[in-house]
Amino acid sequence: MPEYRDVIIAGFGGQGVMLIGNLLAQAGMERGLNVTFIPVYGAEMRGGTANCTVVLDSLPIASPLVRDPLSTIVLNEPSLTKFQPRLRRDGVQIVNASLVARELVDTAIRTVYIPVNDVAHKIGNVKLSNMVALGAWLRATAALPLKTVQDALGRVVSAHYAKLLPVNAAALEAGYNFA
Secondary structure (H helix, E strand, O other), X not given: OOOEEEEEEEEEEOOOHHHHHHHHHHHHHHOOOEEEEEEEEOOOOEOOEEEEEEEEEOOOOOOOXXXXXXXXXXXXXXXXXXXXXXXXXXXXXXXXXXXXXXXXXXXXXXXXXXXXXXXXXHHOOHHHHHHHHHHHHHHHHOOOOHHHHHHHHHHHOOHHHHHHHHHHHHHHHHHHHHO
């Protein structure tokens, strides 16, 4: 049976959007799936908008473009405003409750409303919020096993940051458990 998943990951530049997109793509490849990854940067870079689209499929991917995503990971309000209307009604969105007001979330859409910044802060570093969000997405979609993504960390994060692999793996698990 074919496995198809897509996700648009969006936030401000500097929130680690591209890192978790790369991590998801790497883990998908290691799982034997076909993968596409398309990054989009705002003109401002850090602090500006950033998003990426990742498609995972057991079959060849005909097009990497996704108009109506099955899922989103939204790390800030501008990203919710832009991508929530495009999300399929039967889809799921991971929304950063630390930065997005609940009243902006469409209650007709399956949503994991998770305070990723707060969870990351409890782990020890708010910069881990992207990993928390990805962990929640993994649980909500069952797209890939948590362990597969944790194992791929070492091949995505530069060797210079190898000492941070355990805390990144813990952040993925915290988001997974929250969801």
